[in-house]
Ligand SMILES: Nc1ncnc2c1ncn2[C@@H]1O[C@H](COP(=O)(O)OP(=O)(O)OP(=O)(O)O)[C@@H](O)[C@H]1O
């Protein structure tokens with residue numbers, strides 16, 4: 001209306017100036033202010049535009065009638081966004097804001113170093129003037145954070161390894177990455193349900209604990225030590241943790257690291273929201289063979305792979321490693337989880353087990369009865385009620401004594417997964433056989449112990465007798481002399 005009025009009333013020279021004037025007048029009296037976030041900012045892609053698009057994709061379901069759907073490469077979910085020239089209301093801390101997605105055709109292809117898209121896209125954010133500070137100070141940061149979160153959740157996890165030794169790739173990174181698609185989750189993990197929920201709660205507390213760690217002055221990190229016999233699900237647990245929190249995994253191969261400084265570089269190149277894993281820590285550094293060369297070196301000095309070569313400068317030390325889990329370096333980069341696994345907790349250096357180093361020690365044990373129920377459900381689709389109580393009771397009676405790992409149990413179940421009845425029978429047989437074997441073994445052990453004890457006794461008795469005899473003979477000799 002203003003424009004047609006201007007056309008009729010003013011000569012062309014005056015039109016532009018008066019349009020500007022009306023605009024200013026309108027802005028002055030309007031209680032709103034507007035922010036344009038364009039897709040391309042000069043020649044660079046505007047990060048904020050992508051972030052807003054992602055952010056709106058999470059809240060768009062609430063009020064939009066017309067949404068555009070998209071699915072990214074390697075992504076497992078569909079995201080939706082605002083269609084062209086549509087609006088959406090969002091609220092943040094009780095303040096209402098309005099987003100509009102504006103798409104216009106680019107007038108003419110202006111010169112640029114890279115081809116620009118034909119359409120000019122942008123978001124316009126409308127807020128009340130009184131809320132301007134809130135939007136500029138925290139709402140846009142909130143949008144950025146949420147967008148990063150969504151991106152992380154939608155993206156595939158990555159699994160990093162340092163298997164190339166100390167060499168760097170073309171971009172100067174010491175880590176190599178592959179998409180991480182391990183299907184293990186806490187649902188599929190067979191372990192005591194109460195222990196499982198405890199671990200899950202602990203992980204969630206950690207992931208949501210930024211302010212707690214800040215408040216208490218602690219570095220935002222947590223350490224878990226998983227220990228137990230092979231095949232009890234230590235690696236599966238790590239995968240479940242990563243899938244649960246949506247973290248990437250850094251699988252640190254200590255035998256490929258030569259020096260402490262190399263270790264430091266590797267750890268500095270890890271990103272936050274990640275799990276740093278050292279598997280079989282008792283094997284990767286030989287903690288029992290310490291260098292005790294007159295205090296020249298730290299007493300924790302160890303050589304990768306257990307080749308304890310005193311002259312070698314290529315040593316990583318346990319203290320160097322602990323510096324990262326515990327010391328000053330541990331806070332470079334936040335939100336990290338360290339997971340160490342071992343089959344022999346008794347072989348570990350007490351320094352590693354000291355409280356505060358590894359926050360939680362998790363014992364992955366042989367398949368228990370509750371774990372078995374999870375496996376039966378996962379592999380055969382059996383609920384507890386699907387099986388006869390007598391069979392369940394038989395399982396329960398034999399489970400502990402059998403000492404069978406979840407890996408062994410699942411192998412029997414996989415082998416017979418087409419014939420569920422047979423799977424149950426075969427598993428029960430296998431368990432009983434193991435239990436019997438273990439019983440025999442323990443009897444044998446007890447017998448051996450008794451035999452050993454008796455032998456020891458005899459060994460102690462013999463010198464006593466002989467010394468008694470000697471004494472008697474000496475006494476006799478003495479009498480003779482007298
Ligand atoms: N607790 C469990 N729940 C479900 N599956 C399990 C469990 N433990 C083992 N398995 C199965 O057995 C296989 C081997 O387990 P996993 O590699 O996690 O054992 P591990 O404890 O890491 O053994 P190792 O000490 O040899 O590294 C897995 O592929 C998984 O399918």
Ligand SMILES: [Mg+2]
Nearest residue numbers: 234235236279
């Ligand atoms: Mg493992």
